[in-house]
Amino acid sequence: MMPVVNCPTCHAKVEWTEANKYRPFCSERCKQIDLGAWAEEKYTIPAADPLEDPLQDPLADHEPKPH
Numbered sequence: 001m002m003p004v005v006n007c008p009t010c011h012a013k014v015e016w017t018e019a020n021k022y023r024p025f026c027s028e029r030c031k032q033i034d035l036g037a038w039a040e041e042k043y044t045i046p047a048a049d050p051l052e053d054p055l056q057d058p059l060a061d062h063e064p065k066p067h
C-alpha cells in the first residue's frame with residue numbers, strides 16, 4: 001500500500017514514495033509555487049500599515065469628510 005497525499009498547491013493525488021523528492025508536492029513546479037506564495041505572504045505583512053487602511057478604522061465611516 002502506497003501512502004497517497006494531496007499536493008498542497010494543486011490538490012492532485014501524490015504517491016508518498018522515496019522516489020518522489022518533491023513530496024508532498026506533485027512536482028517541482030508546485031513546490032516552487034507554494035514556497036513562493038509563502039515567501040510573498042511573509043514579506044507582505046511588515047509592509048502593511050493598518051493606519052493607512054480606512055477599512056481598519058471603525059471611526060472612518062462615521063466622520064463626515066470636509067470637501
Ligand SMILES: [Zn+2]
Pocket residue numbers: 007008009010011012025026027030
Ligand atoms: Zn501539484
